[in-house]
Amino acid sequence: MKKEVIIIGNGIAGITLAVLLQRKNIPFVILHREEEKQSFALGETLPPTAMLLLHELQLLSVFEENAYRKTYGYHSMWGSSKVTDINFFHQNPYKNGLKINKQQTLAQLQAAVKEHTVSYQKGFEIIHSAHGNTVILAKNDGIKIVQGKILVDATGRNRAVLKKLKVESTIHDELVAVSCHIPKIKHPKLTHEVYVESFKEGWGIVSALNETENICSLFTDVGNEILPKLKDASQWKSTLAETTYLKDFLTEDTTTKVKGGNANSSVATQIAGINWLALGDAAMSFDPLSSHGITNAIYTSAKALEAIEKKLNVADVKAFPEYAETLQSVFKQYLQSKDLVYQQETRWKDEVFWKRFFITGS
Template sequence: MKKEVIIIGNGIAGVTLAVLLQRKNIPFVLLYREEEKLPFALGETLPPSAMSLLNELELLSLFEENAYRKTYGYHSMWGSSRVTDMNFYHQNPYKNGLKINKHQTLEKLRETIKDNMVSYRKGFEIIHEEHGNTVVLAKNEGVKIIQGKILIDATGRNRAVLQKLKIESVIHDELVAVSCHIPKIKHPKLTHEVYVESFKDGWGIVSALSETENICTIFTNKGNEILAKLKDISQWKSTLAETVYLKDFLTENTEAKIKGGNANSSVANQLAGTNWLALGDAAMSFDPLSSHGITNAMYTSAKALEAIEKKLNFADVEAFPEYDSTMKIIFQQYLQSKNRLYQQEIRWKDVEFWERFF
C-alpha cells in the first residue's frame, strides 16, 4: 500500500487530521491498534473558545449532534472557600460549551474515513528508506506493508512512534488522575453541572455524564498518600471529608469502576522531523485544568495539515521546522498560564502538592 501520509493512532488528533486530509484529496492511511475493551467514559467538556475552532474545521455540527448536552457554565472553589460562578453567557461569539460523548463522536468521525483505516494487533515497525520515504510494517497474523512520504504520531501520551524514533520527552510534573462513575446528584447549592474544588492534596471535578450518572475525577501527585485510599471507592467520601462540596457528591457505592492514569504536562523534545510530525498529546500533553486537551488535538491537526500541504505541494523544507517551533512556543505559553492558575491557590502553599508551584 502506498500513500502520501501514514497516521498512527485513531484518537481525536489522528482522526481529525484524517478527515482534513480526505477533504483535500491527499491520500492517507490511518493505522490503529485494535481495542478489546470499550473506553472508559470521561465526558470531557469543551469550553466556548473551542466552538470557534470546531466551526472553522466544519466539525461543529457533528460535535453538537453527538454531545451529551450543551453547557452554560461551571462552579469552582479555588483560592478561597467561596464558590465562583462562571457563566458562559458573556462569551462571544459562542455562549455555550459542550459536554461531549467522545466515544460516539469518534465513531461518527471514523465512519467518514473507514475505507482508509487499517488495524493492527501485534505492534508496528518503522523503516526509513534512503530516498526519504517511510515504510510501516503493521503486524497482525501477517504483516501489512505501507509506504508513505510523511509519518504522523497521533498515539497520545504513549508516543509510540516517537519512542521508535528515539525522541525523548520532558515531563514537567507528576500529576495523576483517578476517576469513577457515581450516581448523579443535583447539589442544592450549585446550578451548573460542572464543579471544581481544590483541597490540601490536589483538586477534584464532578461533572454530569448522563441523566443518571456523574463522573468524579481526583487529581493529585504520584506517590501522594491519598492515592492508596482512592483505589477503594468506599473510602472516597471519608478521604475527601474535608472538602466543602466535593464530598457531597460521593456515595459509598462499592460497585463503581475506577480508572487511573497520568495527567501530567509534557512535551516531546522534537515535534517534527524531515518527514514526520507529532499531534495532540503525542506532541504535547496538557493538565486537564486547562480544559484544552481536545482543543489541542484538533488545533495541532489543523496546523499539521497546513505543514503537510506546504511540504507535498510546494516542497517547502521549512514547513515542518516551523510547525515544531510554533508548537513549542504554544507549550511554553501554556506552562506559564497553568502555573499562574495553580498559584491562585495559596491556602496550602506549603503542602507537598501545592508547594512546587511556589
C-alpha cells in the same frame, strides 16, 4: 500500500487530521491497534473557544450532534472557601461550550474515513529514512507493509511512534488522575453540571457524563500519601470529608471501579522531523485543569494539515520546523498560565502538592 500520509492512531487528533486530508484529496491511511478493552468514558467538556475552531474547520455540527447538551459555565471553589460561578455569557462569538459524547463523536468521524483505515493486532515497526517511511504491521494473518512520504504520530500520551524514532519527552510534573463513574445527583447549591474544588492534597472535578451518571476525577501527585486511598472509590467520601461540596457527590459503593492514569504536563523533545510529525497529546500533553485536551487535538490537526500541504505541494522545507516551533511556543505559554492558576490557591501553599508552585524559580 502506498500513501502520501500515514497516520498511526485513530483518536480525536488522528481522525480529525484524516477528515481534513480527505477534503483536500491527499491520499492517506490510518493505522490503529485493535483493543479488546472497552474505553472508559470521560465527561468531556469543550469550552466556548473550541466552538470557533470547530466552526472554522466545518466540524462544529458533528460535535453538536453528538453532544449531551450545551454548557453555559461551571462552578469552582479554588483559592477561596466561596464558590465562584464562571459563566460563559460574556464569551464571544459563542456563549456556550459542549458536553460531548466522545465515543459517539469519534464513531461518526471514524465512519467518514473507514475505507482508509487499517487495523493491526500485534504492534508495528518503522523503517524510517530521509526519503520516506515504511510501517510494518503485525496482524493475526501475517504482516502488512505500508509506505508513505509523511508519518504522523497520533497515539496520544503513549507516543508510540516517537518511541520508535527514539524521541524522548520532557515531563514537567507527576500529576496522576483517578476517575470513576458515580450516580448523578443534582446538588442543591450548584446550577452548572461541572464543579471543581481544590483540597489539601490536590483537586477534583465532578462532571455530568449523561442523564444518570456523573464522572468524578481526583488529581494528586505520584507518591502523595493520599493516593493509595483514592485508588478505592469506597474510601473517597471519608478521605475527602473536609471538602465543602465535593464530598456530597461521592459514593461509598464498594463495587465502583476506579480508572487511573497520567495527567501530567509533558512535551516531546522533538515534535517534527524531515518527514514526520506528532500532533495532539503525542506532541504535547496538558494538565486537565486547562480543559485543553480535545481543543489541543483539533488545533494541532489543523496546523498539521497546513504543514503537510506545504510539504507535499510546494516542497517547503521550513513547513515542519515551523509547525514544531509553533507548538513549542504554545506549550511554553500554557506552562506559564497553568502555574499562575495553581498559584491562586494559597490556602495550602506549604503542603506537599501545592508548595512547588510557590518556590521561586520553579
